[in-house]
Amino acid sequence: MPSVREFPLPDLGEGLTSAEIVRWLVEVGDVIAVDQPVAEVETAKAVVEVPCPYAGVITSRAGEAGTEVPVGAALVTVAVGPPAGESGGPAAGAAMGAAAAPAAGEGSGNVLVGYGTTESSGSRRRRVTSAAGTPVTAPAAASVSAGAAAQVQASGSASGSASGSPSGPPPPAVISPLVRRLAREHGIDLAVLAGSGPDGLIMRADVESAANGTTTALTPPEAAAPSPSGPPAHATAPDLRGDLLPDGDTVVPLKGVSRLAAETFARSRREIPDATCWVDADATELLAARSALNAGRAPEERIGLLALFGRIALAGLARHPELNSSVVTGQDGSATGVRRHAAVQLGFAAQTPRGLAVPVVRDAHRLTTAGLAAELARLTEAARAGRLAPAELTGGTFTLNNYGVFGVDGSTPIINHPEAAMLGVGRIAEKPWVHRGELAVRQLVQLSFSFDHRVCDGAVAGAFLRFVADAVESPATLLRHL
Known part of the structure; x- marks a missing residue:
């Protein structure tokens, strides 16, 4: 058989x-x-x-x-x-x-x-x-x-709690190792827990509810016996799939992508003592440099602003390698060291139909500006089509976030855990600016830089951001560092 x-x-x-x-x-x-x-x-x-x-x-x-x-x-x-x-x-x-x-x-x-x-x-x-x-x-x-x-x-x-004699209560209905581990961590006895899954299967949400004190214990066997009027009387979790609640509100459950993003954001805020600094920069010369680089080029060969900001950020990280790091923690969560990465795995925020994604350009420091632009374009297209493999969404060491595409000037970006820093770029817009001692209309951009204060102090973060701003205002200065 x-x-x-x-x-x-x-x-x-x-x-x-x-x-x-x-x-x-x-x-x-x-x-x-x-x-x-x-x-x-x-x-x-x-x-x-x-x-x-x-x-x-x-x-x-x-x-x-x-x-x-x-x-x-x-x-x-x-x-x-x-x-x-x-x-x-x-x-x-x-x-x-x-x-x-x-x-x-x-x-x-x-x-x-x-x-x-x-x-x-x-x-x-x-x-x-x-x-x-x-x-x-x-x-x-x-x-x-x-x-x-x-x-x-x-x-x-076999792996649950002992069920006693053959006439005792049935073994807990659980098949997920993750559920068992969560139960052990919270000291929850699965044998007395009601499952909300099919046929009373104990799910992760059941264990989390028990840990928060919002669950109902499994009823005794005689009380759970089926009655002529309905199914067994074990407790079930409420259905929160956007159904209309009595008071007119609706609940949209965090699941899949949304829950993973929420957990990542919360963990970053919970574990990283971040700080943010800002600076305004005149991007007029950067736009002129982009036009010169793309003159006579086919559309697929053109270099976008994101690639230029990425090149500038990579040059800044070469000057301040401590920012291309991650904090090493002990079993209790306390910081025990700082790991400085030899290679720059450059992540960049990309908006997709499934939400915010952060594809990663592998070994970005080894790419030319044209190569960096091509890889950014490839990953962006794959992200929007939902074709990115998990390996292309993990392992970043530094993130670039261009929120200017949404028409906003500034932001305090949340660091992509476990990285130590993120450079944010606002919109480029015409504004009055003092240029060479005279008031003129220039193309200005606001840059923001969030960093893990355990990795560096404000002087290092300020020096990095000042370097980025100077390179934006005078792209020719990059030649010294390439």
Whole structure:
């Protein structure tokens, strides 16, 4: 007989605790090959395909599109073929054999971080067929799902609290290692916790509610028995998916991208003692330099202002390398040192249909200005299309934020944790300015610089920002530092 194996959602990026299912690429009853993508999930403002390392028949999925799945929880369950020599019936053996034998080049079975191990994501879906050649329907495949459910319950029983005698309370319904870890950290007994998931499955939100004292304990077995008038009387979490509340308000849940961004912003404000300084600069000469660089160039070869500000920032970091750093902390969260990065992994804020993203230009200090402009354009296009891999959204050491595209002059940007600094650029607008001793109308820009005060003092931050402003006003000064 085939065995049912769970494929847990892998960690697709730094700090990820869950991902939202955008689209299923397989149905229950489909036959899949090794490393075939089974779902598209959204995390860190990118949509990635998740490949399954098992070949066999899909027996269950972790909910419909829009479901949030914790890292480590089962994404799909797969009925894999029996070992050689075992009898599984001619139809099952043929179907499993076809699934278990991946075609040449279709993958090795390794699940990489945020990537599949195949080069093609084309559909390879097949249905299990009976000896007569008719497809096996979902109810037939569901019979194998029952075995998977039994394995889930057995897993929860093995790693959960002791359940006592056979007549005692059932083991806690939990399959996510993340949920178990959170429960341990908060000292919560999962055996007495009510789950809000399917069939009473304990979710991360249940543990967090218990930690905040807003949950309801599991009722005794006799009280939870089904009654003729309705389902079991265990507590469930309220549905906050934007439904209308009694007082007319609505609640939009923070999930997926929004929750990850909220957690990142909050952590930065909570852990980083940041400070911000500002300066106004005359960008008239910078605009003239851009026009000269782009004269006669094809559109794809032109250099934008973001690339020029990036080049200036890289030159400033070469003079003040302590700003290209991150703070090292101990187990208690206290700072124990400052790690100075040898390479500049330049992040830049990009607005996308899925929200704010921060793609990262790898080894930006090694690129020419034209190369930097080309990579910025490539990453921006990929971010807006949702094609960025998690590796292109993590690992930054310094961030450039051009909020001037929104028509605002200044801001106090939140540092992108765990980085130590961020340069902000406001809009460039005509304003009166004293130029060479006379009042004139010039193209002015406000620059802001947020920095981690544990990494440097105000003198270093001010010197960096002054260098950037001087380079904006006189781009020729960059030649000394390139």
